[in-house]
Amino acid sequence: MFDISPAEWTAVLLSLKVGLVATLVATPFGIAIAWLLARYHFWGKSLVDAVIYLPLVLPPVVTGYLLLLTFGRKGLVGGWLADHLGLVFAFRWTGAALACGIMSFPLLVRPIRLSIEAVDRRLEQAASTLGAAPWKVFLTVTLPLALPGVLAGMVLGFAKAIGEFGATITFVSNIPGETQTISAAIYTLTQVPDGDAAALRLVGVSIVISMIALVTSEWFARRATQRMHGT
Amino acid sequence: MLHVDVFKKLGDFTVEVQFTGEGRVTGLFGSSGAGKTSLVNMIAGLLKPDRGFIAVGNEVLDDTLSGIHIPPHRRRIGYVFQDARLFPHLSVSQNLHYGRRMNGVAHDHAHQDRVVDLLDIGQLLMRRTGQLSGGERQRVALGRALLMQPRLLLLDEPLGSLDSARKAEILPYLIRLRDEAGVPMVYVSHDPNELRRLAAQVVVIKRGYVAAFGDADSVLAEIAPQFVD
Numbered sequence: 001m002f003d004i005s006p007a008e009w010t011a012v013l014l015s016l017k018v019g020l021v022a023t024l025v026a027t028p029f030g031i032a033i034a035w036l037l038a039r040y041h042f043w044g045k046s047l048v049d050a051v052i053y054l055p056l057v058l059p060p061v062v063t064g065y066l067l068l069l070t071f072g073r074k075g076l077v078g079g080w081l082a083d084h085l086g087l088v089f090a091f092r093w094t095g096a097a098l099a100c101g102i103m104s105f106p107l108l109v110r111p112i113r114l115s116i117e118a119v120d121r122r123l124e125q126a127a128s129t130l131g132a133a134p135w136k137v138f139l140t141v142t143l144p145l146a147l148p149g150v151l152a153g154m155v156l157g158f159a160k161a162i163g164e165f166g167a168t169i170t171f172v173s174n175i176p177g178e179t180q181t182i183s184a185a186i187y188t189l190t191q192v193p194d195g196d197a198a199a200l201r202l203v204g205v206s207i208v209i210s211m212i213a214l215v216t217s218e219w220f221a222r223r224a225t226q227r228m229h230g231t
Numbered sequence: 232m233l234h235v236d237v238f239k240k241l242g243d244f245t246v247e248v249q250f251t252g253e254g255r256v257t258g259l260f261g262s263s264g265a266g267k268t269s270l271v272n273m274i275a276g277l278l279k280p281d282r283g284f285i286a287v288g289n290e291v292l293d294d295t296l297s298g299i300h301i302p303p304h305r306r307r308i309g310y311v312f313q314d315a316r317l318f319p320h321l322s323v324s325q326n327l328h329y330g331r332r333m334n335g336v337a338h339d340h341a342h343q344d345r346v347v348d349l350l351d352i353g354q355l356l357m358r359r360t361g362q363l364s365g366g367e368r369q370r371v372a373l374g375r376a377l378l379m380q381p382r383l384l385l386l387d388e389p390l391g392s393l394d395s396a397r398k399a400e401i402l403p404y405l406i407r408l409r410d411e412a413g414v415p416m417v418y419v420s421h422d423p424n425e426l427r428r429l430a431a432q433v434v435v436i437k438r439g440y441v442a443a444f445g446d447a448d449s450v451l452a453e454i455a456p457q458f459v460d
Contacts, residue, residue, distance in 0.1 A: 126316035128303040130330035144320045
């Protein structure tokens with residue numbers, strides 16, 4: 001039962017790679033957007049808010065198809081990136097990472113935004129009177145105090161990215177070793193005779209990964225409270 | 232020398248204050264809601280006056296006529312808040328060095344030792360801020376403001392959140408600070424007794440306006456005669 005085959009390992013490792021890259025690349029954008037939404041009121045803010053949460057409510061196939069239209073070889077952005085930067089998304093693991101990053105973005109942004117909103121602005125004022133320029137205030141006060149929220153968001157985003165299926169398979173298909181993540185591998189295994197044992201093994205692996213992610217995220221959330229109280 | 236001549240509208244409330252502080256400690260006296268904190272925030276640069284002029288010594292910090300508004304982080308004005316506002320994610324020692332680091336001031340051990348001795352906070356350096364008492368927090372906040380080597384120190388009711396025993400504990404440190412640190416101070420309080428012991432001059436603020444200004448003893452004798460012996 002726990003004898004995981006090399007092909008299954010490939011899917012597991014690919015999922016981890018895709019999830020990790022998606023999360024690491026999305027995090028700086030997530031922090032920037034979360035900070036913007038937490039600290040500023042601007043025209044069109046609710047629109048930005050809605051667009052970020054769109055992948056959460058849109059059918060994943062729709063997101064995947066839109067990605068294919070935009071970032072595919074013939075897509076407006078995808079064509080340009082391929083020609084000018086040699087960056088190809090369609091049917092590559094990088095495309096899987098892009099799809100996962102976008103699908104998990106709302107889950108990444110939310111805890112970061114909440115933790116930035118919870119940072120006491122009076123501490124930021126104190127920092128500025130002590131000589132910290134706005135960007136230094138952000139780096140030395142706001143971000144460290146929001147850090148547990150950032151990590152919680154990263155963990156949640158990572159868990160979501162690892163489990164992403166619909167958008168990924170629509171955008172980059174289901175190519176073993178290139179774009180076949182755990183979810184896609186399980187799906188394939190359920191479509192073939194005698195695939196049950198292998199599918200169940202991968203189900204076990206994904207449950208373990210998700211549980212670890214949830215527990216870690218909770219732990220970071222608790223740390224956040226302690227940090228705010230300086231204990 | 233501190234020149235203040237500002238006008239600021241905050242909703243229905245107006246702050247319109249003019250004075251020139253010359254002594255080592257200028258007291259700002261008034262009941263809560265009189266506009267003292269708004270005024271201090273303007274001196275710190277946290278609040279921008281609608282009209283007016285603020286200068287410390289020869290340096291103009293605000294001048295709305297020529298469009299000058301130096302942001303708080305370039306003013307080098309130490310601000311001790313009523314609620315201390317220590318950074319909870321940093322140790323006491325890291326809090327103390329924050330302003331020095333942000334201003335790129337070289338580590339001056341002698342100066343640090345002087346400040347730590349003056350405020351008697353040597354035994355607190357390795358603690359987390361959550362483990363400090365109210366009085367200890369205020370002393371650390373004072374030290375943090377002093378270590379950035381400010382040209383002016385703003386103290387906004389630094390004893391306001393302390394009980395009378397703690398006040399009696401901190402007041403001597405403030406007097407030592409006045410006599411030994413050599414930094415001009417603006418001391419905000421609604422306690423005439425504190426001001427009488429600390430300030431040379433007192434500005435009395437009432438509903439956003441200057442109600443009286445002058446030598447501490449005579450002003451306080453007029454405002455609160457029961458506190459002057």
